[in-house]
Amino acid sequence: MTSAARGRPGRSPRDVPPSRLRRAVGVRLGTLPLATAARGAVVLAVPLLVGMLTGAVVPSVVAAIGALWGVSQDGADPYRLRVRRLGLMGLAAALGLLAGELALRDGQQTAVTVCLVVAALVAGSVSLRGAVASVAGMHLLLGVTIGGGIPMPGPWWQAPLALLAGVGLVVVLSAAPWLWRRHDIERAAVLAVYRASSEALSAAGTPAAEAARRRLTAALDHAQQAMRRHASRGDRAEPEPRELLRAFHAAVRLGEVTSALVWEARPLPPATTHVPLAMAERLLPDTRKTPATDSGASSVPSGAAEEADRSGHSAPPAPSDRSDRSDRSDRSDRSDRSAEEGAVLDVPAGSPGLRALTELSAKTDRAGMPEVALHPPLRPWQGRGAHVRYAVLLAACVLVAQLCALLLHGPRGYWLPMTVAFVYKPDFGPVFRRALHRCAGTVVGVAAIGAVTLLTTDTYALIGAVAAFGALMAVGVRHHYALATLGLTAIVFVLVDRLGDHRALYGARILDTALAAAIVLVAHFALWPDSAAGRACAQTEAALSAAYRYRDLAPTAAPSQRHALRRAAYQQLAQARRAATHAHDEPGRPGRRLPDWEAAIGTAEQLCDAVSARTLAAAPATSVHAASRHPAPTPLP
Incomplete structure (x- = not known):
């Protein structure tokens, strides 16, 4: 039902649309995460400065890698949730780093390859089970990639502890404001x-x-x-x-x-x-x-x-x-x-x-507002087949990337499997857009760090550049994946240089990123082109069921139960709308038309509005029944 059908008037003078510049930029200065950017600069610069002053270069670089991954998971959620996410991510990354390091010390590239494939299977099997599990699974694979691609001198336990120290530094600075606010x-x-x-x-x-x-x-x-x-x-x-x-x-x-x-x-x-x-x-x-x-x-x-490795697109800020x-x-x-x-x-x-x-x-002028028992909506279950297929495809992509890396670069060919781990995250958004942003961010990041090294090779200046790129990455994590990739790419070049790898790899890293993105896209769209559409269909069906449950039970439910039903319906409808947007952003088979999920979701939202109005006697019952007669989306074949 459109606004015109409901008799809504035209645009009011009070509804002035935002400027074109604001729509294009999408970020207001007052909403930039300045504290997060400052933390990103500090946590990346401090380990490198400590390593330079103490001579412990390798542990300091590994700690900076941990801090780099921690910055990618720093967020705006409550402190306890933030600490839990960062802690599980750090433990998974340290475990992966240890496994990759031990496989590399075995001296056989076959052991490294097998370790990578097993880690990809584990990461893929847990990634679709929730946001925290997805983050932990991805960083388990990243840890194996770094541990199996970069030789770590010293005892076997030193690198995992250094990585945990870097993540711990992010945790401490991110959660410190809890003490005073x-x-x-x-x-x-x-x-x-x-x-x-x-x-x-x-x-x-x-x-x-x-x-x-x-x-x-x-x-x-x-x-x-x-x-x-x-x-x-x-x-x-x-x-x-x-x-x-x-x-x-x-x-x-x-x-x-x-x-x-x-x-x-x-x-x-x-x-x-x-x-x-x-x-x-x-x-x-x-x-x-x-x-x-x-x-x-x-x-x-x-x-x-x-x-952006946890992030993506936020709704307009308050x-x-x-x-x-x-x-x-x-x-x-x-x-x-x-x-x-x-x-x-x-x-x-x-x-x-x-x-x-x-x-x-x-x-609100009287004490004792009755409480509403609210529970988060259940994640729509796509079936065991979706988890198995993603795990197998991720493992296959990592295997192909590792074999290409061995052919092109020999040892230290970690960039290809690392890029696959970052790109192939369908639960983080459209895979095609993520691959495109990864390539664009890598190209600009390589150009940026190349310009910096042309101007200076002073160690302190490079650490200052790492701090600046760390701040840029922290902003990009919140606002745009390509911007986050730009910062990460530049930082990794400096960290690798600190480890003694002074090869000119600018062009090679751009080609590696493009090759890894191509591997992911070919595998994904050739073998699982309907993954985004299947996820959108499952979430839309779950959301419509929640909306109809609210419609059917609200008239006789107690107020607290009614509010709980209403919140669950709106939450699942919002999730379904995001899933539908992701599905439409993914390229599909030629000539294939996707169901009109947005129309069904919009109708269900209007149904929920009408139920709310009916509950407060603000709309005739006929409006509700008219809204509920719209058809559900056609299931996928």
Whole structure:
């Protein structure tokens, strides 16, 4: 059902589209992860400086490799989740490094090759089971690649411990802010929901309403992930977690009311759109400055970091404090015009949506907001065949890359299998786009580090360049995979040079990257071209089932159960939309048409909006039944 079919008016003057420059760049200066960039510079420079001062060059380089991988996994999630991800990644990488090192010390390249293939099978078998498992599996394979490709002098245990020391340095610096602002990440995530709700109410009755409601869903998903640990704990003695939980549970209810008001498709006056911000001020009165510069804590990622070795594409970030003040100022400037405008807004004073918003706002003045038991949605099970096929294809690609490396370079041909490990991650996003960004980032990274070495070969200057590229990589991990690859490529060249390999490998590394990407693309699209489409179909079916479950059970469910059903439905719909986008971004067989998942997902989202409206008596039941009659997507053959 389109906006026109629902009788929505045209674009309102308040809905000014962002500038073309902002859309092209996609990053606002206020949302750059400056603290993460600073950590990336420090954790890469410190091991190299220590190694230069102490003479322990090899351990310092291995520690810098651990720090490099740690930077690729540094994020904006709560500190405990961050430490868990980095810790498991470090342990997996150290285990892989030890296995590769022992295979290399055996003296037979066959042992190294077998170790790589076994590691690829293990990594592929666990990678599709979750984000943390995927990261650990990839770094297990990367550890074997480095351990089997670079000879490590000294005792066998020295290199794995040095790698863990580098990862540990990232963990310490990344989690250190917990000591003085323990709950700021959770606070920023909850506040982002209230800002997104205000923006959605401002967009009500305009073509921008659907996108604004989806941003609200993304903010709620992020807040639920951030608050998961606090919601599951039985001990609520600390006042700040108790305050945050109360605000979060109110935000969950606000999401339902906002969806109902957006479904009404009427423009709302500024006094109404400001209600979520006023609720946030009452529920979280100690609103310190949002830590937008600490790894983007105020942003709302769209999902597990989709690319850049954990990352990828984030949803539009929540407004920073400055932009929030600007928004409030704009609303204040419009308030003088709102009296005359309000006469033609056609928003009934007795609208059930407005009554629900008024009642919810009034509840924030009283203690004891009822809690909602929320659980993360289950990952759609694609079957054992998908896991086995990916593991076998990854192992085959690594084997072919290793054989090519032995033919082209002999020992130290680690770049080819390492690139395969980075590129062939279908759960991180479209494989074709990842391969393309990898090649582009490598070319620019080689050119950048080549320019630096032409200007200077001073050790301190090169360490300074590593710090700069580390900061650039930390930003790229959050915003663009090619940018992250640029930084990583330049850093690896310096690290290899510190290990004594002074060969001119600029052209060879570009060709190796292109060859590894070609190996992955040929294997993937020749033997498993429907992987992205199958994942999108599975997630869409699971999301539609969640939406219909919400439709069927909401009328008779208790409020807490209704909110849990609603949140699960919107979460799975958002995941399905991302999977559908990835599937359409992948090249497919010529002449093959993919199901229209987006239409089915959009219809299901409108169904959930209609159910929310019906629950609050804001829409006739016929609207719900009309929305539910849209067909589901056609299953894949």
